Amino acid sequence: MAIRVSTLRWGWAGIAGLGWLLAACAPSYYLKPAPGQATDPSSFSTNVGLAEADSLEVRLQFIGYEKTAIIFSADIRNGSDRPVQVAPETFCYLPTLPRPAVASAAPGTSGPKPYVLALNPEVQLQNLEARLDRHARKASGVSFFELLTVATHVAEDVSSIKKKETDQQIAEREDRHAQNNQYFDEQRADHADQAAALYQEHHSKQHQLLRRREVGPGERLTGFVYFPRTDVASHLRVVVYLRERPFVFDFNQAKVKQ
Numbered sequence: 001m002a003i004r005v006s007t008l009r010w011g012w013a014g015i016a017g018l019g020w021l022l023a024a025c026a027p028s029y030y031l032k033p034a035p036g037q038a039t040d041p042s043s044f045s046t047n048v049g050l051a052e053a054d055s056l057e058v059r060l061q062f063i064g065y066e067k068t069a070i071i072f073s074a075d076i077r078n079g080s081d082r083p084v085q086v087a088p089e090t091f092c093y094l095p096t097l098p099r100p101a102v103a104s105a106a107p108g109t110s111g112p113k114p115y116v117l118a119l120n121p122e123v124q125l126q127n128l129e130a131r132l133d134r135h136a137r138k139a140s141g142v143s144f145f146e147l148l149t150v151a152t153h154v155a156e157d158v159s160s161i162k163k164k165e166t167d168q169q170i171a172e173r174e175d176r177h178a179q180n181n182q183y184f185d186e187q188r189a190d191h192a193d194q195a196a197a198l199y200q201e202h203h204s205k206q207h208q209l210l211r212r213r214e215v216g217p218g219e220r221l222t223g224f225v226y227f228p229r230t231d232v233a234s235h236l237r238v239v240v241y242l243r244e245r246p247f248v249f250d251f252n253q254a255k256v257k258q
Contacts, residue, residue, distance in 0.1 A: 030253070048126055053245055054243060094114070119228065122212070139191040235253045
């Protein structure tokens with residue numbers, strides 16, 4: 001059955017343009033599919049895991065690291081005759097931790113293995129929007145500290161009328177006021193720059209993130225999935241749940257030699 005690409009939002013070929021996304025934090029680790037993990041023979045990359053069941057195909061590729069996150073690109077193709085609900089916030093991974101780390105995490109217990117849930121894309125976007133609004137307000141507003149400083153300037157200027165200031169004292173006062181005003185202008189400019197960067201990030205992630213939706217028969221959905229980092233893990237078993245069925249991908253994590 002042919003797979004339509006009417007819902008394709010981000011193809012594998014677009015991954016090359018993501019340098020800006022990962023440049024903020026150089027990774028100290030890398031992931032590669034574990035031995036025995038089925039890979040996609042049609043992909044230009046060797047690290048695209050492939051899992052198939054119930055006429056569903058899931059491809060998962062490791063993209064890179066941010067400061068606190070691991071990023072994967074997921075490609076879900078529905079070759080069945082019924083829709084499938086995709087909920088990325090239900091995806092998870094099980095890390096394999098060194099023995100000392102396991103012992104320190106749960107001393108004297110043999111409970112279930114820990115798992116790490118994917119970051120909810122809607123929460124990610126809401127957090128970005130909140131930060132954007134905060135910086136935008138500060139870029140165009142006046143803080144209480146600035147109002148207090150302006151009031152102090154006015155009081156000093158009024159007081160100087162009654163005093164016999166020297167030319168040097170007048171110059172020093174005016175220079176101090178100018179420096180204070182420049183400081184607040186620079187603060188607003190900095191907030192404006194951060195707001196602009198957050199706007200771009202929010203706009204990009206709206207289109208790049210894999211988000212909850214129903215994928216109909218013959219349709220395809222792709223996007224990025226973010227997980228919290230677990231650098232100490234030597235192995236990650238990523239589980240994508242579709243129709244309450246686990247699609248499993250195994251990756252080995254190793255330290256990059258500097």
